[in-house]
Amino acid sequence: MTEPHYPKLAFIGAGNMARSIIGGLVQEGYPADRIRASDRNEETLARLSDDFGTGAGDNHDVSQWAEVIVLAVKPQVMKTVAEDLQPNLKHRPLLISIAAGVDGHSLGRWLGEDQAIVRCMPNTPSLVKAGASGLYANRHTTETQRQQAESIMAAVSRVQWLDDEALMDAVTAVSGSGPAYFFLVMESMIDAGVKLGLERQAATELTLQTALGAATLAQSSDVGVDELRRRVMSPGGTTEAAIASFEQDKLREIFQSAMTACAERSAELARELGQ
Ligand SMILES: NC(=O)c1ccc[n+]([C@@H]2O[C@H](COP(=O)([O-])OP(=O)(O)OC[C@H]3O[C@@H](n4cnc5c(N)ncnc54)[C@H](OP(=O)(O)O)[C@@H]3O)[C@@H](O)[C@H]2O)c1
Numbered sequence: 058m059t060e061p062h063y064p065k066l067a068f069i070g071a072g073n074m075a076r077s078i079i080g081g082l083v084q085e086g087y088p089a090d091r092i093r094a095s096d097r098n099e100e101t102l103a104r105l106s107d108d109f110g111t112g113a114g115d116n117h118d119v120s121q122w123a124e125v126i127v128l129a130v131k132p133q134v135m136k137t138v139a140e141d142l143q144p145n146l147k148h149r150p151l152l153i154s155i156a157a158g159v160d161g162h163s164l165g166r167w168l169g170e171d172q173a174i175v176r177c178m179p180n181t182p183s184l185v186k187a188g189a190s191g192l193y194a195n196r197h198t199t200e201t202q203r204q205q206a207e208s209i210m211a212a213v214s215r216v217q218w219l220d221d222e223a224l225m226d227a228v229t230a231v232s233g234s235g236p237a238y239f240f241l242v243m244e245s246m247i248d249a250g251v252k253l254g255l256e257r258q259a260a261t262e263l264t265l266q267t268a269l270g271a272a273t274l275a276q277s278s279d280v281g282v283d284e285l286r287r288r289v290m291s292p293g294g295t296t297e298a299a300i301a302s303f304e305q306d307k308l309r310e311i312f313q314s315a316m317t318a319c320a321e322r323s324a325e326l327a328r329e330l331g332q
Contacts, residue, residue, distance in 0.1 A: 067093050067127070069129060071098075073184060075094060078183070078210070082212045092112065094111055095119045117142075120145045125153065125202075126150050127209065128154045129156075135330070143169055154177065160225070161193065174195045175203070178228050180232050180235065181236050190210045190213075191229075191232065239268060247260045
């Protein structure tokens, strides 16, 4: 059997997301000496090295060394960081941006039009290795580089490739912002449970476990979520009463409008951040 090749991997920005991805990779056997990070905050960087044994340097050192570079800074500073990195990219590393709302066109302008760039939209459950990520690769990305990007993001999330970057706004509306919708549903269920007489702690525990159980069942089941819902409902029963009330209040339309607003804001943000 051939040894897996671990590309030299750099993270620009060593905050929450970088830390989580690095933690996932190291746990899965990625050699820590093949990972280096940079951050303007020295304490953050030192903590990462202490915890995982990764190397450290400044943005220029680590990017010149790396075969794959993950850009993990906030969207607002991406332009400055990317333009500053450009002279260090003559060796043509794969660049992976995990910044929300920064599109491939802007990244290409800042990093170099012919660079291999993968744009990724992760979500916050990536912090507990239960994320969902949408990935889009530009035309300069090789098959090997696509696989490298996929295995890096797979350390913290399930990965979905897109063949049209415009769909990134839809991914933002579904999984990028999606955790917040579920949190709002959970908040509403907890409050309703309390109004029905439960202690807040009991309502919270029952709600969270129900959310986890429903998602776990849906992922392991060979039927769709619509069928799983129907299986909880019996004619004239309790669940049917609740679902009929949701349908009457047009819950589906409420989601459609909210997610359309999200996708539109995502496209608008990309224009703003690209300036
Ligand atoms: N957190 C999530 O779950 C999540 C989900 C989806 C997408 N994302 C994306 O992931 C990216 C990182 O998010 P995060 O939550 O990890 O942010 P974060 O914790 O703030 O990490 C970013 C790190 O980059 C550092 N930094 C700022 N400017 C720098 C520079 N010029 N050179 C080197 N390092 C610099 C920051 O230092 P300072 O603290 O000193 O500024 C900070 O330590 C963002 O673009 C975000 O859109 C995050």
